[in-house]
Amino acid sequence: AQSVTQLDSHVSVSEGTPVLLRCNYSSSYSPSLFWYVQHPNKGLQLLLKYTSAATLVKGINGFEAEFKKSETSFHLTKPSAHMSDAAEYFCVVTPGGTGFQKLVFGTGTRLLVSP
Amino acid sequence: GAGVSQSPRYKVAKRGQDVALRCDPISGHVSLFWYQQALGQGPEFLTYFQNEAQLDKSGLPSDRFFAERPEGSVSTLKIQRTQQEDSAVYLCASSKRTSGGKSSYEQYFGPGTRLTVT
Numbered sequence: 001a002q003s004v005t006q007l008d009s010h011v012s013v014s015e016g017t018p019v020l021l022r023c024n025y026s027s028s029y030s031p032s033l034f035w036y037v038q039h040p041n042k043g044l045q046l047l048l049k050y051t052s053a054a055t056l057v058k059g060i061n062g063f064e065a066e067f068k069k070s071e072t073s074f075h076l077t078k079p080s081a082h083m084s085d086a087a088e089y090f091c092v093v094t095p096g097g098t099g100f101q102k103l104v105f106g107t108g109t110r111l112l113v114s115p
Numbered sequence: 116g117a118g119v120s121q122s123p124r125y126k127v128a129k130r131g132q133d134v135a136l137r138c139d140p141i142s143g144h145v146s147l148f149w150y151q152q153a154l155g156q157g158p159e160f161l162t163y164f165q166n167e168a169q170l171d172k173s174g175l176p177s178d179r180f181f182a183e184r185p186e187g188s189v190s191t192l193k194i195q196r197t198q199q200e201d202s203a204v205y206l207c208a209s210s211k212r213t214s215g216g217k218s219s220y221e222q223y224f225g226p227g228t229r230l231t232v233t
Contacts, residue, residue, distance in 0.1 A: 036224075043206075043224040043226045044208075044224040046221055046223075102148075102160045102171070102174075103148075103208075103222060104160070105158050106157050107155075107157050108155075108156070
């Protein structure tokens, strides 16, 4: 079975400082991994995805994530936080390969950005 | 272009009432998913359609939950005899397809319907 663990329920940073949101995954197969962002009263938006191509994945709004199989990790980073980055972030896994792709979400990390 | 839309955005139901939640997927998207997001939690899978066929309903929490997509486009999630534990945000997502080809895996989400059962 697939699962993800988001290691921090809340992360607080100052505007202009780096962001690190941590995620570890468990999967019996070569997984596909995603990060989604959820702003209040808005739908989930895909930030980036890893599907067994390059291990360093670049997404929208300056975010990137690195797939590390040896550590079973897929941490999300951004060099410099903006106030608009404040939101809930979800790490997501699917089993990979062909077939039905049910998304399995982590419990989320709330990113707080202070001026 | 138009994204996934859901209606109503907010629904308050008294315990025991039936509710129906609507999802309009992106035009041409073959696959449609329903997820339930409880307060402070990540979304959890409920059910999946490919066109009009419901291929997986393993996440539906009880037989009070029923979903349909009769013409392979709009979908309705129905909850009968609502209970307080049904209070959650119900999210709908669609994708072009889910089998074959990595680029087809992206699911586009609607804004959700917040259901409150009193």
